[in-house]
Amino acid sequence: MRRSLLPLSREVIIIGAGPSGLAAARWLLSRGFSPRIYEAHSQVGGQWSWTNPRSGVWPQMVSNTYRDATRFSDLNFPDRTPIFPHNSVVRDYFESFANKFGILDLIQFGTSLRQLRRGDTGWELELDRDGTQLTDTAPYVVVATGRFNAPVIPDIPGAENMSGELGLTHAFNYKSPKAYQDKRVAVLGGSISSLEIASDLSMLGASKVHLCQRRQRYVNPKMFLGVPIEYRLFTYERGRLALDDPDALMRDSEAKVMEHAGDPSNYGTPKPHPDFAKAGATGSQHYLNLVAEGRVHPLPWPKEIDGTSIRFADGRAIEVDGIIAGTGYQLSLPFLSADIAATLNLSDTSIDLDSFTFHPDLPGLAFMGLWSQAGSYPTPIEQQARFLVYTWSGQIPRPVDTMREGLLDCVREGHQTMPHSQAEMALRFARLCGTDPLGETDGWEAEHIKASPTTSMLYRRVGPDRIEPAERMNDG
Known part of the structure; x- marks a missing residue:
């Protein structure tokens, strides 16, 4: 009609x-x-x-x-x-x-x-x-x-044959932590959504949570000394620097993130790139503390996926029941x-x-x-x-x-x-x-x-x- x-x-x-x-x-x-x-x-x-x-x-x-x-x-x-x-x-x-x-x-x-x-x-x-x-x-x-x-699934060899019971899905389709309770999960990606999902899973009953990243970013909390991070990172002046003086903004960003949370490797993550601009930054209130408590386990980017196994270039391998890819759109x-x-x-x-x-x-x-x-x-x-x-x-x-x-x-x-x-x-x-x-x-x-x-x-x-x-x- x-x-x-x-x-x-x-x-x-x-x-x-x-x-x-x-x-x-x-x-x-x-x-x-x-x-x-x-x-x-x-x-x-x-x-x-x-x-x-x-x-x-x-x-x-x-x-x-x-x-x-x-x-x-x-x-x-x-x-x-x-x-x-x-x-x-x-x-x-x-x-x-x-x-x-x-x-x-x-x-x-x-x-x-x-x-x-x-x-x-x-x-x-x-x-x-x-x-x-x-x-x-x-x-x-x-x-x-x-x-x-329009979520993007990463191109990892063997990903199409991932055979864990929870399969491989994008963070876009993540709707409930209940399905992952008592399960082994790998979250892929270093953005805030990946860190937040990994944090949720570790606090809501997953048996083991891994976070696989291409690079380790610096991580800002949502609150700093009782004040939302917007009062530090998203001010008018920092908007002006972004438009008028990007180099000054980068220097200010590095100084502030070191004040807010410091070097994430102090919590147990890999060492970020020494060039702050190349390392980048993201945010999460709980992630770094969960790494420090051994409740989220940072890993490098997967080399390949074979059934329920994820293998890495350094020779390590883990077994998982499900993979969640927070890998953008x-x-x-x-x-x-x-x-x-x-x-x-x-x-x-x-x-x-x-x-x-x-x-x-x-x-x-x-x-x-x-x-x-x-x-x-x-x-x-x-x-x-x-x-x-x-x-x-x-x-x-x-x-x-x-x-x-x-x-x-x-x-x-x-x-x-x-x-x-x-x-x-x-x-x-x-x-x-x-x-x-x-x-x-x-x-x-x-x-x-x-x-x-x-x-x-x-x-x-x-x-x-x-x-x-x-x-x-x-x-x-």
Whole structure:
């Protein structure tokens, strides 16, 4: 069965009702646009709805970023929310946000995008709703489908023949530690998700937990001396250094991680690379202490897998019942037409965009939240939504020539491959849309801003849609 959904003038179609799609809708509404949203799942929240097939969240997971960095500026978490909220609390927060701005009524749930292509009168979409094929057209489209939903399994010889009873799966599919109780498990990868899963398993009853890494990273805790790590690593000033003085940022990062946790080999891990930049850093509240207690066992990267055995280049071998690979994601936008994909130079790892958002040859099409970063996404996503809307509304025009310069910067700087942080990305977008709080302040207030953690409220101090000081205080 096939029918058409008639386009409306000045309409915007948003694909996805996760944080990016909700932020886009809120700010589009503020400038007189009429968005409608298609969401494949039955709830808002994107990754934060763990029942969503496109979510890698597991039921017991709590946020690894503190609550004030994991919210938008227009709504606070409820009173007595823990510093690091449970994933269900975060999902409920986004539903409350959608309710506050009347966004829920704009969402058509259970509707998947099959193809997006150029049309004669706008962007044309082919959609699927319970087997019914739909079409829709609009002059504006925002793609907000997320960056972390196409897991990559590592290419290790013999991996396809792993015969342990729990098999080899990606961290994206890890949903319950119960299946791993009293089992021998190897977790592959050195990112925060790998460290958190290994920590969960070791504390929730796995008989033995190994963590296999290509390199040993430095590990920051989530809290330091009773304060969230965002007050140390994701401040305004460190965002500025990331954009203006990367060498100084690297020196500051090394000094801070040595203060927070020191050399991880002191806890029993392998020695990190002596060059801090090559070693890299990640985060986990419990991992290093669990290594020190002999409850998580660090190992190098596997050489091969043979049935239930994992073998290493140094001659060691272990027996496991299951393997969980926390080995990242590829960029997946399979619904883009061949023409659009070619224009964007799209690959499994990169996409060419002006300021992570636009392409000068694809007017009326925007992409949100597709970069990889350390730290929380809501604050930079909100700034990106404002950048998008101020541009489309003409409030802060962005000429095509400027977009082409931004496209050159994307390729020259390697935007899709270089590391980013929430502090850098929030400030990057703030500078584009006139909301950099340091641009209109000096003296003691400027020093206060520099030391402030990156939150959405920080970027409502100045510029369009500023929140007055009294309102900021009332927000709590």
